[in-house]
Amino acid sequence: MADHFETPGAGKTIDVPLTLTPGIAETLTVQLTRQLRTAILEGQLAHGTLLPSTRTLAQVLGVARGTVMVAYDELLTEGFLTSRVGSGTRVSSGISSVPSLPRAPGTFSTARWLRKASIEPEVSPASVPGQIDFRVGQPTVAPLSNDAWRRAWRRAAEENLPGAYADAAGDPELRAELAAYLRRSRGLLCQADDLIITNGTVQGLHLIAQAVLQRGDAVAFEEPGYRLARQVLREHGGQIVPISVDEDGLEVATLPVGDSAPLLVYTTPSHQFPLGSRLSLPRRHALLAWAAQHESLILEDDYDGEFRYDTAPLPALASMSPGQVVYLGTFSKVLSPALRIGYLVAPPDLRERLIARKTVADYHTSWPVQRALAFFLQDGDLDRHLRRMRRWYARQRSLLVLELAAAGPLAQVGGLDAGFHLHLTLSSPVQAEAVVKEAAQRGVQLTTLRSSYLNGPGPEGLLLGYGGLTASQIVTGARNLVMVLQQLSV
Numbered sequence: 001m002a003d004h005f006e007t008p009g010a011g012k013t014i015d016v017p018l019t020l021t022p023g024i025a026e027t028l029t030v031q032l033t034r035q036l037r038t039a040i041l042e043g044q045l046a047h048g049t050l051l052p053s054t055r056t057l058a059q060v061l062g063v064a065r066g067t068v069m070v071a072y073d074e075l076l077t078e079g080f081l082t083s084r085v086g087s088g089t090r091v092s093s094g095i096s097s098v099p100s101l102p103r104a105p106g107t108f109s110t111a112r113w114l115r116k117a118s119i120e121p122e123v124s125p126a127s128v129p130g131q132i133d134f135r136v137g138q139p140t141v142a143p144l145s146n147d148a149w150r151r152a153w154r155r156a157a158e159e160n161l162p163g164a165y166a167d168a169a170g171d172p173e174l175r176a177e178l179a180a181y182l183r184r185s186r187g188l189l190c191q192a193d194d195l196i197i198t199n200g201t202v203q204g205l206h207l208i209a210q211a212v213l214q215r216g217d218a219v220a221f222e223e224p225g226y227r228l229a230r231q232v233l234r235e236h237g238g239q240i241v242p243i244s245v246d247e248d249g250l251e252v253a254t255l256p257v258g259d260s261a262p263l264l265v266y267t268t269p270s271h272q273f274p275l276g277s278r279l280s281l282p283r284r285h286a287l288l289a290w291a292a293q294h295e296s297l298i299l300e301d302d303y304d305g306e307f308r309y310d311t312a313p314l315p316a317l318a319s320m321s322p323g324q325v326v327y328l329g330t331f332s333k334v335l336s337p338a339l340r341i342g343y344l345v346a347p348p349d350l351r352e353r354l355i356a357r358k359t360v361a362d363y364h365t366s367w368p369v370q371r372a373l374a375f376f377l378q379d380g381d382l383d384r385h386l387r388r389m390r391r392w393y394a395r396q397r398s399l400l401v402l403e404l405a406a407a408g409p410l411a412q413v414g415g416l417d418a419g420f421h422l423h424l425t426l427s428s429p430v431q432a433e434a435v436v437k438e439a440a441q442r443g444v445q446l447t448t449l450r451s452s453y454l455n456g457p458g459p460e461g462l463l464l465g466y467g468g469l470t471a472s473q474i475v476t477g478a479r480n481l482v483m484v485l486q487q488l489s490v
């Protein structure tokens with residue numbers, strides 16, 4: 001006899017597991033009394049919570065009503081419950097609850113499992129409240145408070161949730177919408193069945209690495225590059241081979257050949273992260289030829305390619321040779337990283353394995369989120385949103401560049417073609433770390449370019465994301481930065 005008992009109480013819903021076992025030494029009444037008392041003490045039943053009537057609880061648990069009445073009486077006597085005619089039985093106030101998970105005593109801090117736990121991965125610093133936050137990768141979400149966005153979510157909320165796990169590859173309607181979007185915006189000749197919905201690019205990389213990588217396999221990775229992606233591939237046993245980038249993107253000619261050719265190549269061809277260059281067309285052809293020769297798989301991370309300014313798009317690698325490339329897209333830049341949703345298009349032979357990995361990881365991406373996005377795409381609202389965002393980011397970018405011009409020869413701006421971050425190369429003798437420290441004193445949060453390098457030291461430089469900032473934050477932040485640069489250069 002076990003049940004999760006749910007009842008509205010004091011404006012909240014409670015969910016307390018009650019398990020009564022007949023035929024054991026402890027009577028059903030004693031079991032019920034003990035479990036309710038524990039739930040109160042552990043705070044699962046909060047002060048003032050209205051308990052169900054004895055009749056209802058008895059029915060739910062499949063026991064005699066008298067069993068519940070005696071348990072309630074006992075808890076009333078002990079002071080855990082109060083009862084008033086007309087307002088039912090409630091959990092008394094003034095009971096001091098104990099946390100349900102006491103902190104592990106100090107002896108566990110040397111336990112074998114903790115000693116074996118891997119070194120914590122490097123993660124980006126958190127936002128500092130009150131600072132003007134130039135960390136990269138944060139889009140503006142203000143335009144998403146519009147009617148179209150809310151309408152998509154209302155429509156998703158009006159649907160019944162599936163009662164079972166759903167399609168691991170993702171909502172077929174969302175996949176169909178995305179396939180159409182990729183065909184018209186990226187020239188990818190894909191269909192709904194070529195796509196897998198993920199919880200973002202980072203999860204896509206986990207799935208690929210799980211499916212493909214063996215410990216020690218070499219993975220070519222842009223240097224500098226996206227730290228988190230690098231970390232993921234390392235965690236699955238990949239041996240990172242840093243490949244430098246220049247103004248034409250990944251230096252394909254330096255990829256190892258022969259027996260030491262990497263199995264995977266991770267690249268951001270539309271907008272190299274973080275330097276902002278684009279992989280030139282000749283290099284795209286060269287990369288595909290290299291991959292074909294060495295039977296290597298290319299991971300094309302197209303994280304913010306939607307936002308281009310003064311340049312025409314180059315064809316996605318996946319559109320040039322679908323059988324050699326996994327194309328990874330995300331809603332993290334287009335909409336918000338907090339949605340945790342992205343997608344990938346994999347070569348047909350890999351797709352089923354990736355779907356199996358996705359099932360093992362988490363069955364599938366949250367269904368209501370997928371449905372809301374499907375409606376957003378179906379109604380043409382994503383295209384409208386993107387058009388608006390391109391204009392918005394172009395304005396932000398011009399404003400930031402204008403303000404940074406005041407730094408004169410102390411800093412050169414680069415990586416402006418796409419996305420919503422740029423980089424600043426600092427002139428000697430200004431040191432990036434010192435700038436970050438001093439700027440923080442003036443309420444401006446920055447990141448060094450060096451943090452994107454695996455093998456240092458990299459140039460003295462800074463990364464500035466401007467997507468999520470208002471115009472006045474951009475102006476104030478940039479002016480403070482210029483002051484810091486001037487101060488540190490004397």
Ligand SMILES: Cc1ncc(COP(=O)(O)O)c(C=O)c1O
Pocket residue numbers: 136137199200201202203226268273301303329330331332337341342
């Ligand atoms: C290069 C790159 N790829 C992908 C992402 C997005 O990853 P996800 O889709 O998991 O949010 C980011 C986010 O900052 C990024 O910088």
